[in-house]
Amino acid sequence: MTTRLSVQGITHRYGKKTALNDISFSLQKGTFCALLGPNGAGKSTLFSILTRLFVPDTGEIEVDGHSLSRKPGEALARIGVVFQQPTLDLDLTVVRNLKYFAALHGLAGKEADRRIAASLDRVQMAERAGEKVRALNGGHRRRMEIARALIHGPAVLLLDEPTVGLDAATRRSITDHVHDLANEQDLTVLWATHLVDEVRDNDHLVVLHRGEICAEGSAAGIAGQSSLHESFLELTGGSQ
Amino acid sequence: MKAALVCLVAIVHREALRFVSQRGRFLAAIVRPLVWLIVFAAGFRAALGLSIQPPYQTYITYEIYIVPGLCGMIQLFSGMQSSLSLVYDREMGSMRLLLTSPIPRWWLLFCKLFASTTISIFQVYTFLAIAAVTGITFSPAGYLAILPALILNGLMLGALGLLLSSTINQLENFAGVMNFVIFPMFFLSTALYPLWKMAEASTILRDICAFNPFSHGVELIRFALYGQVDWMALLWVLLAFAIFLFGSLWGYDPSRGIVRRKA
Numbered sequence: 001m002t003t004r005l006s007v008q009g010i011t012h013r014y015g016k017k018t019a020l021n022d023i024s025f026s027l028q029k030g031t032f033c034a035l036l037g038p039n040g041a042g043k044s045t046l047f048s049i050l051t052r053l054f055v056p057d058t059g060e061i062e063v064d065g066h067s068l069s070r071k072p073g074e075a076l077a078r079i080g081v082v083f084q085q086p087t088l089d090l091d092l093t094v095v096r097n098l099k100y101f102a103a104l105h106g107l108a109g110k111e112a113d114r115r116i117a118a119s120l121d122r123v124q125m126a127e128r129a130g131e132k133v134r135a136l137n138g139g140h141r142r143r144m145e146i147a148r149a150l151i152h153g154p155a156v157l158l159l160d161e162p163t164v165g166l167d168a169a170t171r172r173s174i175t176d177h178v179h180d181l182a183n184e185q186d187l188t189v190l191w192a193t194h195l196v197d198e199v200r201d202n203d204h205l206v207v208l209h210r211g212e213i214c215a216e217g218s219a220a221g222i223a224g225q226s227s228l229h230e231s232f233l234e235l236t237g238g239s240q
Numbered sequence: 241m242k243a244a245l246v247c248l249v250a251i252v253h254r255e256a257l258r259f260v261s262q263r264g265r266f267l268a269a270i271v272r273p274l275v276w277l278i279v280f281a282a283g284f285r286a287a288l289g290l291s292i293q294p295p296y297q298t299y300i301t302y303e304i305y306i307v308p309g310l311c312g313m314i315q316l317f318s319g320m321q322s323s324l325s326l327v328y329d330r331e332m333g334s335m336r337l338l339l340t341s342p343i344p345r346w347w348l349l350f351c352k353l354f355a356s357t358t359i360s361i362f363q364v365y366t367f368l369a370i371a372a373v374t375g376i377t378f379s380p381a382g383y384l385a386i387l388p389a390l391i392l393n394g395l396m397l398g399a400l401g402l403l404l405s406s407t408i409n410q411l412e413n414f415a416g417v418m419n420f421v422i423f424p425m426f427f428l429s430t431a432l433y434p435l436w437k438m439a440e441a442s443t444i445l446r447d448i449c450a451f452n453p454f455s456h457g458v459e460l461i462r463f464a465l466y467g468q469v470d471w472m473a474l475l476w477v478l479l480a481f482a483i484f485l486f487g488s489l490w491g492y493d494p495s496r497g498i499v500r501r502k503a
Contacts, residue, residue: 051340052339052340053336053340054494054495055495073343073344075342076340076341077342081336081340083337085333086333087332087333087334087336089334091258092254092257100250100253100254103249103251104337104338105243106242106243106244106342108246
């Protein structure tokens with residue numbers, strides 16, 4: 001098995017408050033991992049650290065064998081990110097947004113065009129390429145952000161609560177699509193969410209609560225005899 | 241190397257598209273100095289006597305004196321506008337996209353700086369063209385010679401904007417910074433009055449003006465318009481650029497800067 005994402009001993013504090021405490025887990029090639037935690041669990045902080053928006057107080061992250069602290073360029077080149085907050089330029093067309101992102105990864109010309117077309121095809125948005133982002137609905141914007149995150153052919157796809165604000169049908173469609181990506185293209189996915197229904201039984205699951213991992217394993221294993229929803233509430237004290 | 245250039249072109253292109261789509265911003269950038277040139281300078285021409293001082297070799301009108309200061313003003317506003325857009329980008333999330341690129345962060349920030357400088361230079365030449373139509377002209381060589389001065393001044397002011405953007409938490413806080421940075425920098429400089437004139441009012445004011453890096457940016461442009469180099473101004477501008485750039489790189493450093501707390 002090939003380790004695509006290795007997170008070892010990550011601790012991070014905001015002043016005196018510990019946001020993440022000794023977080024460690026590893027993800028293999030083609031794994032869909034749900035990072036499940038209630039609001040304030042530290043998911044977004046972990047994503048900021050995984051994308052090197054800031055560095056942790058202690059710990060080490062490796063992406064496809066490249067250390068994020070020692071070789072940030074190589075590591076970041078292997079990560080695709082969909083942030084919780086949309087990061088699209090609304091007044092530019094879909095394709096112009098994607099070209100800008102491709103350029104941030106050093107891709108231009110025909111190579112960029114080819115990859116953009118393939119990415120849009122993958123999310124069934126090829127016919128929307130010339131539209132301004134402002135004209136797209138929330139679901140299409142999210143799909144477009146997923147297409148964008150795949151342009152440079154990352155080994156690891158990080159999605160921070162990507163279904164926030166979407167209706168149930170669109171949520172399901174996007175969740176299914178990213179599961180398919182992991183299965184069919186051997187993409188390693190880390191999907192942060194607080195919604196239990198986005199997790200499938202065979203997903204790898206990391207439950208984060210108050211900055212600590214309180215359970216890790218297969219979703220079915222963690223759920224045990226009860227439902228995952230009940231197990232999650234029990235683990236995070238939500239049932240009390 | 242190719243990736244860095246691709247990135248530079250893309251960032252400049254994006255900023256240019258954004259600038260073109262904001263017609264009000266362009267109009268304001270041009271009208272503001274023209275109002276100063278046509279209204280303010282016309283009123284002051286009679287009141288303000290200017291002695292012969294380098295780089296001028298003869299008596300000049302106040303309109304001629306004020307043009308380099310207004311070029312500087314365009315770049316000052318442009319630099320601050322650019323930092324405002326950085327704060328906006330950060331609040332809207334698109335800054336994250338930039339900062340998670342595998343291209344070195346210092347280069348990404350330099351690309352942003354270069355883009356804002358390019359746009360400010362375009363504005364300056366548009367302003368100079370309109371000024372020429374109203375009869376305020378310089379030698380063709382002067383128009384060409386100010387280009388390096390405009391690049392340096394634009395980079396310095398852009399770096400200051402970048403530094404400010406790294407220290408600002410929210411967009412709302414920016415208005416205060418604009419007032420506390422733009423107006424003091426502009427009025428306490430040689431943009432509107434020469435140093436000796438300021439000294440007549442107060443030596444402290446004169447000293448503040450002499451210390452203000454914006455004064456040196458303006459003087460660099462003023463001398464360049466006449467094909468000369470004000471070496472002291474050049475040194476000051478380079479020094480200020482280095483300090484502002486270092487500060488902004490520190491501010492955007494993921495392990496040390498202020499962005500760590502709020503990215």
